[in-house]
Amino acid sequence: MYTTSSVFLQSLANAGITHIFANWGSDHPALLEDLQRQRDEGDGKTASKIVTCPNEMVALSCAQGLAQVTGKPAAVIVHVDVGTQALAGAVHNVDRGRIPALIYAGASPFSSLGKMKGSRNEWIMSIQDIPDQTAMVRQYMRFTSQIESGKVAAQVIHRSLQIATSHPKGPVYLWARREVMEEEVELSAVQARTSLGKWPSVEPAALSAKAASTIAHALLKARSPLIITSHSGRDFNAVPLLTKLSNTLAIPVVAVCPSAVAVPFSHPYFLDVTYLNGRTHSHHLAKADVILVLDSDVPWIPAIQPPHPEARVFVVDSGDPLKSISAVGQWHIDAEMMCNADVVLALEGINAAVDVISSEGSASLVEQRKMELSAEHDEWVRGLDQLENTWPVDLQSGRATLPNVLGVLRRAIERQTPAAKTLVLNEGITNYPTVWKHMRTEVAGGHITSGGASLGWSLAAAVGAHMGGKGHDLIVSIVGDGSFMFCVPSSAYWMARRYDTPFLTIIINNGGWKAPKMSMMGCHPTGHGSRASGAELSVGFGPHCPDYSQIAIAASSGWAWGKRVGGDGGNVKEELESVVAEAIRIVLEERRCAVLDCVLESI
Known part of the structure; x- marks a missing residue:
């Protein structure tokens, strides 16, 4: 029947x-x-x-x-x-x-x-x-x-x-x-x-010849151009095209609330990752005279730092430049041109137009920007190195910082598996930009977020990504302790064992929900709550936080391996280096989930 x-x-x-x-x-x-x-x-x-x-x-x-x-x-x-x-x-x-x-x-x-x-x-x-x-x-x-x-x-x-x-x-x-x-x-x-x-999907739209030429001319004539992107790297083919455009004209690239790798981290004109919290807009925004916005929902927050009022702004979006189909309510960007175009086809069009008219550009300006931007990128990397290598003075009683943890993790991954075979799922929430910066991803598609605002994506997404069969040796979910509980770990780790999809989980354990506290501080920076602990504000999970690694072990009937790191009186640097290496080995060699509950300074 x-x-x-x-x-x-x-x-x-x-x-x-x-x-x-x-x-x-x-x-x-x-x-x-x-x-x-x-x-x-x-x-x-x-x-x-x-x-x-x-x-x-x-x-x-x-x-x-x-x-x-x-x-x-x-x-x-x-x-x-x-x-x-x-x-x-x-x-x-x-x-x-x-x-x-x-x-x-x-x-x-x-x-x-x-x-x-x-x-x-x-x-x-x-x-x-x-x-x-x-x-x-x-x-x-x-x-x-x-x-x-x-x-x-x-x-x-x-x-x-x-x-x-x-x-x-x-x-x-x-x-x-x-x-x-x-x-x-x-x-x-x-x-x-x-x-x-x-029943084909609709063919992606290209930029019109007029739009491509207008944008190319503007970038060529600009003294201080800027590219802002959030999601262009969702199509992996966009990464080399954006890198080429940035290289050709020495244009800085800033990733704003990214959900995918825009350009390789080592690209000399890649200058920042920001989630626009507080006053973390790029300093290039205020001085840019031409801005190209690629697949970005929120390239800046006007009330905090708008672009220069005379800046020429060009918006390119793969299908919904006015955010009408995705039903966003109030939304606006002051722009000279709004383009509904697939980001790959758009970049191909702009690159082709630049190649045709590049002789009209100012070579001296481009060369000057190359030197200045490369120096800025190198200084940025040195600052990240310093953060990773600055440990608590008392390693016996201190707790590692998140840059410490991520630096150890990245270097261990580089020693134990090819970087091209690693996928990072970032659900760090208030630590989104920190994870992006310190993991330093080079490969298109090698680092992703949910692209949305609902917590609880990363553990199950790791299972699904594993099932996608794209040959990742190591999948790493980096998740806040609050997000970890939203992820329904009892279901996610049961599925990981049932369907043989091992991955590494790094829990950023700061003892609660930092995001609500940051939002409060943004509105009341010196108010009553500014002096209160997370527990007092009812956003903290202490004093008796769950042992998150044991939740994973229980959900998988003992198959997963887990350990809490930090705050136990040992040498935090040596302990972290040892357990990170062991966790990666367990995933790669034993093909089991490994969970590290990294205890940081509490909110």
């Missing part, structure tokens, strides 16, 4: 969905039945790999991690309204991170008299039936649709994926009643092969 569920699952596989991250419920009998039919008929295999996820946010974060390393969408199956709600902040992350993902949720049966297969037969089905299930997530989705019959299931899936993979990429949400998924169909409906070539 074949059903709409048979068509649904086969259509996902036909469309290239290799992984389905599933959290099952009472709306999924037909799906579970058809998966077992596939196993019985296919030597125990299913058309797409089914990954059991004990938590819905973990499921969608896994799908996000896989998509971030492969560029291809995965599917997520959740349970009616409650499962949709339990997707939680991961919905925000895949939207803001422009991650293609197909989310499917069942819905309570509409019949109750038993005259249809799938009709209501459990008490819970009545209270899980809501008037508009899709409304919970619609404003985050690129497309939503109901599957109303097995006869249209394949078409709905193909349209959904066509939209999800077109700029601006993002999630789609499908749902169906239980009776519909139980609807019987002919074998021919399951075997039907719709040509994927008939």
